[in-house]
Amino acid sequence: MTALEDAARAAQHAPSVFNTQPWSWRITGDTMELFADSARQLDVVDKSGKLLLLSCGTALHHARVALAAAGYAVSVTREFDPSRGLLATVHIEGAAEPAQTDLADAIPRRHSDRRAFGERPVADEELTTLRRLVEAEGAYLHVVRPDQVVELAISTESAAGAERDDDAFQAELARWTSRPSFTGDGVPPETAVQQGVRRVPLRDFDPFGNAAQPIGDAHDQGTAYLVLFGETDEPEAVLRGGEALSALLLRATADGLSSSVISDAIEVEWPRHLVRGLIAGLGEPYLVIRLGYLPDAPPPPPTPRRDPRDVITVIE
Numbered sequence: 001m002t003a004l005e006d007a008a009r010a011a012q013h014a015p016s017v018f019n020t021q022p023w024s025w026r027i028t029g030d031t032m033e034l035f036a037d038s039a040r041q042l043d044v045v046d047k048s049g050k051l052l053l054l055s056c057g058t059a060l061h062h063a064r065v066a067l068a069a070a071g072y073a074v075s076v077t078r079e080f081d082p083s084r085g086l087l088a089t090v091h092i093e094g095a096a097e098p099a100q101t102d103l104a105d106a107i108p109r110r111h112s113d114r115r116a117f118g119e120r121p122v123a124d125e126e127l128t129t130l131r132r133l134v135e136a137e138g139a140y141l142h143v144v145r146p147d148q149v150v151e152l153a154i155s156t157e158s159a160a161g162a163e164r165d166d167d168a169f170q171a172e173l174a175r176w177t178s179r180p181s182f183t184g185d186g187v188p189p190e191t192a193v194q195q196g197v198r199r200v201p202l203r204d205f206d207p208f209g210n211a212a213q214p215i216g217d218a219h220d221q222g223t224a225y226l227v228l229f230g231e232t233d234e235p236e237a238v239l240r241g242g243e244a245l246s247a248l249l250l251r252a253t254a255d256g257l258s259s260s261v262i263s264d265a266i267e268v269e270w271p272r273h274l275v276r277g278l279i280a281g282l283g284e285p286y287l288v289i290r291l292g293y294l295p296d297a298p299p300p301p302p303t304p305r306r307d308p309r310d311v312i313t314v315i316e
């Protein structure tokens with residue numbers, strides 16, 4: 001069905017760790033199945049596969065948004081069949097009132113922006129809206145308080161230090177930041193941001209010193225930092241966490257916010273322990289998200305995407 005193919009194509013825009021796009025779709029009649037592509041799991045950064053599942057969750061939510069905007073009611077079954085890598089099945093149940101299209105319109109516009117955001121703060125009402133959206137997807141959101149930002153900064157700085165000293169990590173980073181263009185994946189230097197002093201340090205995607213994007217004139221003064229978390233690290237909860245991440249990022253994009261994601265603080269044990277402290281041990285942290293406003297600077301060039309023919313299979 002064309003609507004399902006269109007939805008799978010829309011899902012190609014979803015964010016993923018190191019832009020690995022570790023998913024594939026199989027479409028049969030009125031059903032589309034989402035599979036994890038374990039060959040794309042990052043061996044060093046993501047030993048547990050949690051970042052892969054979060055990434056697949058963002059793709060699943062993108063597909064749901066595209067189908068809702070096209071006027072389809074769907075049911076979603078999240079089922080784990082590790083032998084096949086099956087994560088979820090989306091089934092078209094019938095027609096529905098077309099949903100508002102602002103989220104679907106945000107899909108191709110959303111991108112990670114790692115430049116420093118400006119002074120304008122993110123309004124409390126906006127943060128409340130985002131928290132409710134995340135909770136509707138079965139995850140939770142903690143807005144990092146001003147007195148907690150230093151602890152978050154220590155967490156990301158110490159994660160960066162640990163990964164800098166890890167040769168296997170550096171080799172994996174080098175692999176995913178210097179991919180040949182035909183692969184349609186990875187984080188190319190044109191989209192990487194030059195390093196600079198930050199309130200909360202970000203991952204350095206520029207191991208070869210070729211980053212094209214200046215950090216900008218702002219200093220992240222108004223940036224909101226959010227911890228996305230769930231009750232457990234069970235696969236279904238983490239997949240739902242990815243769906244919640246997509247819901248948050250698309251709403252934020254539709255509302256004119258810029259965003260990027262921080263996962264290094266979760267990848268290394270001690271920094272993860274610090275982030276767990278920020279949420280008072282209430283659950284398992286999945287990611288940190290930064291949101292803010294940028295002056296009118298043009299967006300960075302889009303990161304590449306895989307050839308849909310390698311990702312989407314249609315069974316006639």
Ligand SMILES: Cc1cc2nc3c(=O)[nH]c(=O)nc-3n(C[C@H](O)[C@H](O)[C@H](O)COP(=O)(O)O)c2cc1C
Pocket residue numbers: 013014015016017018019051052054055058110111112113114186187202203260261262263264287302303
């Ligand atoms: C699970 C997950 C983890 C990520 N971790 C980071 C990170 O630590 N630092 C960062 O700058 N971006 C991170 N990203 C963003 C990806 O690098 C980005 O989505 C990908 O390169 C595609 O680019 P785009 O978001 O501009 O489409 C993460 C995204 C996901 C879904």
